[in-house]
Amino acid sequence: MTTTNFDELATRILGGGAATEADALAVLQAPDSELMGVVAAAGRLRRAYFGNTVKVNYLVNLKSGLCPENCNYCSQALGSQAPILKYSWLSKEETLKQAGAGLRGGATRVCMVSSGRGPSERDIDKVVEMTEALKDEYDGVEVCACLGLLKDGQAARLKAAGVDAYNHNINTAESHHDNIVQTHTYDDRIDTIGKAKDAGLSPCSGLIAGLGETDEQLVEALFALKALDTDSIPVNFLMPFDGTPYQNTWELSPLRCVKILTMARFVCPDKEIRIAGGREMHLRTLQATALQVANSIFLGDYLTSEGQDAKADLEMLRDNGFTILGLDADAFDELIASHDRPAAAHGCGDSCGDSCGGCASGDTAGGTCGPQIRTRGAGTAVPANA
Numbered sequence: 001m002t003t004t005n006f007d008e009l010a011t012r013i014l015g016g017g018a019a020t021e022a023d024a025l026a027v028l029q030a031p032d033s034e035l036m037g038v039v040a041a042a043g044r045l046r047r048a049y050f051g052n053t054v055k056v057n058y059l060v061n062l063k064s065g066l067c068p069e070n071c072n073y074c075s076q077a078l079g080s081q082a083p084i085l086k087y088s089w090l091s092k093e094e095t096l097k098q099a100g101a102g103l104r105g106g107a108t109r110v111c112m113v114s115s116g117r118g119p120s121e122r123d124i125d126k127v128v129e130m131t132e133a134l135k136d137e138y139d140g141v142e143v144c145a146c147l148g149l150l151k152d153g154q155a156a157r158l159k160a161a162g163v164d165a166y167n168h169n170i171n172t173a174e175s176h177h178d179n180i181v182q183t184h185t186y187d188d189r190i191d192t193i194g195k196a197k198d199a200g201l202s203p204c205s206g207l208i209a210g211l212g213e214t215d216e217q218l219v220e221a222l223f224a225l226k227a228l229d230t231d232s233i234p235v236n237f238l239m240p241f242d243g244t245p246y247q248n249t250w251e252l253s254p255l256r257c258v259k260i261l262t263m264a265r266f267v268c269p270d271k272e273i274r275i276a277g278g279r280e281m282h283l284r285t286l287q288a289t290a291l292q293v294a295n296s297i298f299l300g301d302y303l304t305s306e307g308q309d310a311k312a313d314l315e316m317l318r319d320n321g322f323t324i325l326g327l328d329a330d331a332f333d334e335l336i337a338s339h340d341r342p343a344a345a346h347g348c349g350d351s352c353g354d355s356c357g358g359c360a361s362g363d364t365a366g367g368t369c370g371p372q373i374r375t376r377g378a379g380t381a382v383p384a385n386a
């Protein structure tokens with residue numbers, strides 16, 4: 001039975017204190033009926049550090065599928081039968097086109113991701129070229145690379161090319177890691193985050209909830225991220241693709257997801273907490289509630305699955321009184337209005353019109369439908385969702 005007073009906890013943190021592991025566990029185990037009070041308390045931290053801004057990020061999957069690693073949660077993994085798009089490296093031109101769609105859609109950060117254990121030097125050459133081209137073309141764009149395990153010297157090459165951040169998720173607690181992947185270790189992951197930090201790249205690392213971990217392991221993972229002092233923390237909610245070992249694994253509810261994000265805010269009050277994959281599928285109608293504690297999202301589609309329509313993302317932010325980081329109010333209105341114009345007038349093409357993001361049938365209420373495989377954007381001839 002918890003006795004934590006979350007408003008007092010927020011006051012203590014704002015005064016320079018820190019949440020304990022017991023506090024974090026109390027958030028996860030708070031009664032559902034009291035959750036909105038807990039969210040309001042954590043929301044004080046969110047507003048103290050980030051106001052009502054939401055950072056918008058955009059994913060470009062440079063290389064999809066065909067991975068030799070066996071991360072059990074991943075649709076791109078060795079042995080995955082998920083019917084995802086599979087392609088080798090996008091060209092620089094295609095990358096610029098896909099990134100441009102996201103940037104015009106309101107994103108300030110482009111996250112360039114490739115499947116695989118880690119990049120070769122030739123892969124780094126490609127990302128260097130892409131980064132330089134992106135920085136030339138789009139003033140002020142932030143570039144994050146997510147290319148897997150890094151070898152000595154590779155982070156420095158990315159930094160020299162203008163890459164701002166490097167993402168490598170710890171994914172889960174160290175005590176649970178070997179249950180979810182066997183082809184690399186938790187220490188391999190920590191090593192790569194260290195290499196990125198040492199090279200001066202902004203470290204981005206987060207987790208995936210819903211992998212059979214206990215509450216205590218979620219707390220363990222969050223405190224590991226706190227110790228790593230990563231600047232941004234993407235929180236993913238497992239999307240159980242058919243054809244992967246986690247197919248039909250449904251451990252999460254919308255309230256559970258809000259509790260996880262709220263815990264993250266209490267533990268890492270001044271860090272960018274990003275609601276990542278699985279947002280639509282698992283938070284459902286609580287997406288906006290979750291943004292009372294989180295301050296960052298991905299716009300549009302994910303690496304191998306489709307997110308809700310970009311216009312629905314933008315309208316959700318505006319309806320709930322949020323602003324987009326880097327965009328003034330008029331530009332925000334104009335951006336939303338641009339989605340109402342015919343495709344030819346604003347250049348983004350048509351989208352599928354399905355705003356569900358979690359299910360081909362548009363019905364995720366029972367939590368029984370799988371992810372909707374991405375069939376637009378990078379690797380296809382169909383315009384991106386942005």
Ligand code: SF4
Binds near residue numbers: 067068074114117
């Ligand atoms: S998470 Fe990355 S390394 Fe693991 S299987 Fe997927 S693409 Fe490969």
